[in-house]
Amino acid sequence: MHVEPEKINSILATDCGSTTTKAILIEKRGEEYRLIVRGEAPTTVEAPAEDVTKGVLNAVTEVEELSGRKFLKDNLIITPQQGNIGADIYISTSSAGGGLQMMVAGVVKSMTAESAARAALGAGAIVMDVIASNDGRLPHEEIERIRHLRPDMILLSGGIDGGTTSHVVELAELIGAANPRPRLGIGYNLPVIYAGNKDARSTIVETLGKKTALDIVDNLRPVLERENLLPAREKIHDLFMEHVMAQAPGYNKLMSWVDVPIMPTPGAVGEIIKTIAELEEMQVVGVDIGGATTDVFSVFSKIFNRTVSANLGMSYSISNVFAEASLENVMRWVPFHMEEKDLRNRVKNKMIRPTTIPQMLEELVFEQAIAKEALRLAFIQHKEFAVGLKGVQKQRTISDAFDQTSSGETLVDMMELDLLVGSGGVLSHAPRRNQAAMMLIDAFLPEGITILAVDSIFMMPQLGVLSKVHSKAAMEVFDKDCLIRLGTCVAPVGKSKPGKDCLHYKITYPDGKVKEDTAHYGEMKLYPLEVGQRAQLHLEPVRGFNVGAGKGKVREGTAIGGVVGIIIDCRGRQPFEVPTDPHKRVEKLQEWMKAINAYPEELYSIGT
Template sequence: MYTQPYTEGGQAPGQNHAPAAVNSLLVADCGAVFTKVSLFGLVEGQYRLMARGEAPTTVAPPHEDITVGIIQAINVIEFITGRHFVSDGRIISPEQSDGNGADVFIATMSAGGPLRCVALGAVSATLEELASQAISGLYAEMEALPAPSFSAASANMPAEVGASAGYASPGGAKGPWGQERIAMEWERHLARLRELQPQAALIVGLADGPAGPNPLQEACQLLINASRQRTEQHGANASAGVPPQDIATDQISVLYAGAAQYIEAVKRMLQGVAEVTYVDTLTSQAQVGSLSIALGALHEQEVIRHLPGYERLQSWSRTAPVATATSLSSLVRFLAQHYRMNVTAIDVGGSTTSVMLAGENGEFIPLVQPALGIGPNIGSILHQAGFQRIVRWLPFSVTEEEVRQFVLNRMLHPHVIPVNARELQLSQAFAREAIALTLEEAKKKHVEWPESDLILATGGILSHAPRYGQVAMMLLDALQPRGVTSIVLDRTMLIGQLGAMATVAPITAVQVNENDAVTHRLGTCVIPFGGLQHGQHAVRVGLEYSNGRQVTIDVKAGSVEVIPLGLNEQALLTLFPAPTVDVGLGPGERARAAEEIDGGLVGLIIDARGRPLMLPSEEAERHSSLRQWAQALGA
């Protein structure tokens, strides 16, 4: 497990200057597909959500101005409240005596795409893994392009020497490492840079590696050559009559995390080509935090600030817009510390899927997949998961052509909502795989994922689900938790905004979180695991309600059961597992809750399908099981 620091790309919390008395706040969350704006104000001494508006995000033509979508969403709030918040294209601030305007405006962003970054130099497998950890909680993508001299030297070393022995960049030329192959690898890297058009580069490596300082020099030369090619292309485009605004001329931003003694030499080599920022030399887990902070700042600089309409948006606020993932991570860690429990947050958006776990002992695992979403990026889910993984969640037969047509329609028209049950179930199947693929990234990094006490879900596909049982089913299928956990749905899609709000108005954030953001508790889930034999007794569940009524139910392996336990109801829970079955204390060990458990909109859920979840391989049997489970949950 690894931890991440606060990676705020904008102003630090201490730099935010909020009014002494905040009566009202407008908070905008600009996603890749939709922009949501929420109005918060004082109601009987407590900050509450007063109104909410939603509109399509407007970074693309015909508007190409992110503030247009924000104003359209605010117009919805104006219609609901009868108050005015916009005048002459600006937010009215502070709040006026007639009730118009708001004291504070805050914005969070997931629009604009990820930061495109390449890792250059002596990129060993170990350093590539550390760099991957640094971007795991950010809207960023990184590809490693190890210096050819480093790959050649590493391949020629004995197998027992170092983690980098035999390391060669994926997709590179094959065969022995001679001058010809080194030249081919060099050309491949140049071609890849032209294709990627990275906004940032990370240079890593020590001077005592198998190739010495040569990989650092090669990294600089690669950037110089790529810059020269961009300049030549710029001239060709200008001669061809391409409008100047359509030609990228910005210098690339470079983070140098290599041998400290060469930083000045690197700056001299890249003068006029790239802006170089020195960060701690990347050698171990200890430097991941500072690198993550630097990359977060680059995301703000290279992505958020380049959004059309950014300057106008910035003029509305005392604080710089922050990435939604950064805001969400702040809230998740706060909840874990405040309630002393392990909290997992899930956010499935149109372009990005985020899964974050914060532990009660300070652990933090952020996983952000900026190329996985159920809107414009839904094609990436199909590409990575494959047809069979998608359709395994569908209780009906479907052809591969129908799925591909569905994906194409979603990519071209991400604002369109499902029009029938078939499309809805397809969307929810893709959401399951988006979450599962994100978790698989943690497994690739050998990250130990602790069991969650609380699962907090947000994002359009989850928040807008017609039935609460559908949300519970998606999360249980994709996350496959074990033991006892609770599920809370952020129906109002506020949690992504509360972390940013807390830097300006912490009391407001806490009260809104408790009063509005996490009020849709779906229920407590009991998930026995271990030696479950399908159709055999798995666990006996005893429930003693607050009014003294008692219920006992035997649950068979392979089934899902729901015991009525409504919202604001509580009961004492006792579990009697079969000898080979574990409910969190060991095989066959009885468990009794020390405190009453909470009910919810679905109830007390017993998921005895086993872990890992194995769906029936025969199609008709699988369809029947999926329908039975959905019926049990009211999905």
Template sequence: MSSIPDAEIILAVDVGSVNTRASLFDVVDGRYRLVATSEVSSTAGPPLFDIGEGVRLAMDRIRVITGRRLTDETEVLIYPSTGFGSGVDLFVSSISAGPKVKTIIAGLMPGVSMTSARRLAESAYLDIVGEITLVDRRRTEEQIDLILSQRPDMILIVGGTDGGASDPLFQLIELIKLAVSLLPEGQKPRIVYSGNRNLGALVVDRLSGGATVNVTPNIRPSLEMEELTPARLRLAETLFEIRSNRITGYEELKQWSGDALIPTAEAFGRLIRYLSKVYHPDKGVLGVDLGASQVTIAAAFEGDLNLSVNSRLGAGSSITGLLENGDLFRVMRWLPHEVSDSQLKDYIHNKAIRQGSIPVTIEELHIELAIARQLIRQALFNARQTWPAGKDSRSMLLLPEVEPILAGGASLARAPRPGYSALVLLDALQPTGVSTLVMDPYSLAPTLGATAGPLPLATVQLLEAGVFVSTGTVVAPKGKIRQGRKVLSYQLEYEDGSPTKGGEVNYNQIEVLPLATGQYGRLTLRPEGGVELGFGLLGRAGTLRVAGGTLGVMIDARGRPLNLPRDLGQLRELNQRWLWDIGALE
């Protein structure tokens, strides 16, 4: 392989369950730039079950756009690039496509290690179907029956600090070994051991002959330390091995990427972690990826990443997860028009079958975006269980201050006006203080995260080049706000000399101040008593420099958390008004 510092032509591919995307980057005037991007339907599902076909289609689109030939006559990647307009110097790939991997977590005690195990499992594309511990109230036969009835693809074993006792762990190992021995050949699960590293070889020896065992670094080397990232990367290898038994094309992508194939969620999280190191040190960075088969929430605080992949929630095949609790009100509350239970259920079931379908009427668009709100809200709630505690005593009801908020996903990217996607994020995330909404219309965030591993310079320069689209600055007051009362007054001075704008914002209003992309201004905010804007104290005024975007400056004076009525008629009126306020409706 060519030396990475000399890599000028980069081809990045991200394989999703619905779409496969390819992006070509080149050095222009000494800096990396996005040259072309393409998107085709994925071929991971029926009838092909071969991700390679979709990858080649996406690469061929790049060839048509740029004229650069990427594969030879045998459809093998041309590597390295030649001086005749063909080939690439670096190939990176991320992937989320593939069947769900049913997983049972097994641990010693339902405390520290099991909590870390759940966080590890929830940061990968795993479907947790059961848990087993040594202090389980179920009889041994019932625990064994859980494994036999669920037929898991993977059993994740955790427990024990490095150098800790071995007897309890081997008691658990014997139970799992017995259960696995009762499963027929071809249905035995992969075993992943993420416990006491001193016992790894013995665990492999005890389970040998019954199942394939992969050992990862201990996720809890000590009671005070949690180390998920090394285990998560090794876990991804097992995930790919399991999926490659059902879908072809994994090995070729792995070979082209130099064994650096990574899960899309891991790549997305890698980018969010990087952003948290370069943005405001007192705030976190939040990333949302609304996929067809899962919703990924990545939050990083001072470089510490919290990654959550919700495999039972998604805008496509996993959309029926919204129906599990039977509470359609949680979706209907975000609609500006009336929809019956049967209409909503039909839309959800049809979307699960035809994942790539798009709304064709304004009513369908509103349904899709209402669903997006609830998917993101539920995924955020699940993810926040493992976030660092906030300073506010009501921190589980209020989102910590984050800057920026980066969001991607087809439902958000194809909204006809930026106000639609902005309101989805304001409703679903309910940010506090001052933040920036940034959209990823071309789904490049995982690509940049994947590129950051072998070539971080390219990621830095591409971010500086503006591959994302800023919706604008968000101001979201919190505190004691009453219906009909003034929340704050504002004054926006434009740095380009445009006339100053000033005014007041009342409770339950969203005020949008025009500030175009590339424009900057100085925004002075004077909140009422009992209202906080992130300036340190209730009622404290302040001035800050704000950047423009496709919308401008959004002042969301609806309070935090949103106090929504239970009456659907009132909710429809509010949603209609807020859509007008934010410029989604004309």
């Protein structure tokens, strides 16, 4: 069904998560689209219901009750709208049933295999493993690994067009020998997408055509210097609908209700991040921190990347965060003294009771300390993955002779970053928005001038799929109802001694009032600037510090207002350091937290 965007006045959208199904109603009010109501219900993909549509109907029933309008008739969603009944379109995303789980295979681990992983991640998949000819594993180990993991589908790539075919054919033979059974559904063959050297296609068909459900798309790396990920991503989406979704309980019914294909939830969040970057001509980083995984999205120089840190989350994976980050790194964010035994008990308690939320102030601070480390580690993984093409010869100048990282450089440039968006319970539901701002700043260490925001009630997935149908409606709701603007962070890059001058600045408010001041190294300051307001910034870093125009050079800029305001962060970058002495650490953390009004006063008497 195709509906002209200008004829759409009401949109019903759901997101079927692993535990909760969320439904939202968007309507055109005057000349703009706005969120009207939101409902939610437990997801029903598992026993006893074993029908995903039951949870959808329950969530939509709540929307009916809250809006006073009817959307259901005979357990079906009414589309298009008739008078005051139904909605013009119904759309949905899903990560129920564990989402989309894939394996990718490529000839060279740092080249075609990495391109294949980028294609899968960009389509919203969790990449379970990457198999490559040079990954150091023996053939029988790789065969055993494929059989053991039972992915939803495999993406196979390798070789530039016209190059050698033997290596990619060997990978196909491994997949054929493993003859893996798909995770969902017994009576069909595993989908395999071939996106490698076109000269090997006939041999690939001979090897895998009868054992798997084989699809062939254009090469991911037709030449060494260029990636072509779109055909593979689109095919992954199609197969996700045809095979993976079709096997999950109730999805066939849900697929018949929607007006556009269901998208994997992370793929849909990626779509809204891409849409913002494109329409606003911005460099954007988005993060979604969940109970089990943390997804990071970025758009730099119009190149989109997504990574999934499958072992970094706030409930089921909290022990992994603690183990990977180390005790010292978690404790450096805790502004009071705490026994190691008590700390470890709290982590274990959260792991075995993943749905609990903090009841006491110190529990909240401790949970947010772990969140900072989960976000930091996920972002490190993202920067390592979001790189320029490896294996490509660059034209080099004499200055490059001293720089040995000419290919595979990260695309993430924090000084160029315009907007940092956070999503997920620990960020969206922080009791004070100042806490969310502090978590984002401490974890991502933005540089120069950066706008900070959080997703208010996690509707980015629904807006992502809506952006494919009606980008204007998606962006209006995103801007007015989804995005909570926290404010602007100003952070000079450099290193000095505590207390030394770092940044002279002038803030010119919309009413003409001017605030001039100097921030010292190791200091944070907060200035009010309300949502919807803009202030002009005149920034003069001292010698050795950079705010985006070069070391010691003046930068003019604009601060966007928010519920927190303008945060001046002169704690240094490259490196950013928290005092290691416990007493000095507590003193410094409390000073920073008080400076940006993150916590109530009683926090600072805990442990004294």
